[in-house]
Amino acid sequence: MSRTPASTAAPDAGTPAGVLTAGVAARNPAWIQLLGLCPLLAVSSSAVTALALALASAGVLVGSNVTISMLRRLIPDFARLPAFVLIVATFTTCAVLLMEAYAFELYLRIALFVQIIVTNCMILGRAEAFASRRPVWPSLLDALGTAAGFALALVSLGLVREAVGRGTVFADMDMLFGPGAAGWTMTLPGDWPGLLIATLPPGAFIIAGLLLGLGNAAVRARRRNAGP
Template sequence: MTDFRDLSLQGIWKNNPALVQLLGLCPLLAVTATVVNGLGLGLATLLVLVGSNVTVSLIRNIVRNEIRIPVFVMIIAGFVTIVQLLMNAFTYELYLALGIFIPLIVTNCAIIGRAEAYASKNSVGAAAFDGLMMGLGFTLVLVLLGGLREALGGGTLLAGADRLFGPVAKDWTLTLFTTEHPFLLAILPPGAFLGMGLLIALKNSIDAHIAARQTVVHQKATRARVTAEN
C-alpha cells in the first residue's frame, strides 16, 4: 500500500511529467487552447502510458538489453496507433483538432522514460499503476492549462465537449463572461508558455510552503524532546 501511495504522489505531484520533469511540453503547449483538447490528448497519453508500461513489464525478462529501447519504441508506437484509430472512429472532430499531436505521442519522453526507468524493472501491477498515475498527472496539467487559457481567452469552459463525450455534452459549455474581443494572448502560443510558467510557479510555491511548515514542526518536536530529556 505504501508503494502505491508513493507512486500516486510521485505521478501526480512530486515527479509530475509536465511540472517537474518538463517532458512532453510540445503537445502540452500546442493543443491546450481549450479544456476538451487538453483532456482528449491527456486521456490518449494515459492509455498509451498504461498499455506500454504493462507490455514492457510483461516482456522485461525476454527482451535482450541491447535492443530494449527500439522494442520499447515499437510497443509505444503500436499503442499510439490503436488510440489514433479509436479516436478517428469515435471522436473524429477531436481527432482532427488534435491533428499531428496524436501520433507525436510516440516521441513523448515521459512515456519512453517510464518504460525504461520503471516498467522494465517492476511487476505488471506496479507498472500499470505507475503509468496510470503518471498519465493522470500529465492529464491534470493539460486540463488546468486548457481551462486557464480557455477561460481567459474566450470566457468559457468545456466548449466543444460534444467532440469528446458525444451529443449528450452539447449543453455542457459554461459561459463565464461574454466579450466581443477575445484575449488573444491567452489563446495563442505565448499564452501557453505564460500559463505553464504560472502553474510551475504555483507548484513551487506550494512545495516551499509545505517544506517550511515541516521544518517548523520538526523544530518544535526537537525542542519538546530536548525539554523532556532535561
C-alpha cells in the first residue's frame, strides 16, 4: 500500500471544493497515482461493468472513510492498519451482499472484483492519509472526490474499450438501471465491425497505456502553453 502525504497531495486542500476536486483531477487515484490498477483494467471491458464497480467502490470508500474518521480517536495508533482493513472489509462485504440481492446478473460478471475491493490500495490510502486525521465532513468530501475520480477513470477506459471493441456505447445499461435503460445503447456511426482485441486482456493494457501517454502529452502541452 502506498502512502500519499496529505500535505503535498493538494495545495488547496483547505477548502471543501478543493478537497472535492483534488480527488478528481490533481490526485486522480487511477490515472495520476496508479492505484486500483487491477479493477481498472479488469472491469473496463464495457461501460456498464466499469460503472457498476465504480459505484460499489464509491460506496465502500465513502462508508469506510466516514467510519474511520468517526472512530479516529478510539483506534490506537499501533493497531490502526488492521483496524482500517477490517472496516474496509466490512463495507466490502456489505457491497457484495447488496449486489447479490439487487443486481445479481451484473454481480456475476464482476463478482471477484467486487470482493477484492478490500485490497484496493486507493481506499486504504485515503483512510491512512486523510480520514484518520480529519473530521467526518472533510473525510466525506475527500471520499466523494476520490470516488468520482476513480469512476471517471474507470468509465472513460470502459467507454473507449467498448466503442473500439464492439462499436457500441452504453450497451446493457438495463442490468444496472432497470429495464428503462435498455434503450440507452448507442451504436457508432458507420459500419464499425469492432476490434475484438480491445475487449480482451491485451487490449486493456495497450489502451490504458495509450490513454495514459496521451494524457501526459496533453498535460505537457498545456504546461508549455501556460509557461513563459
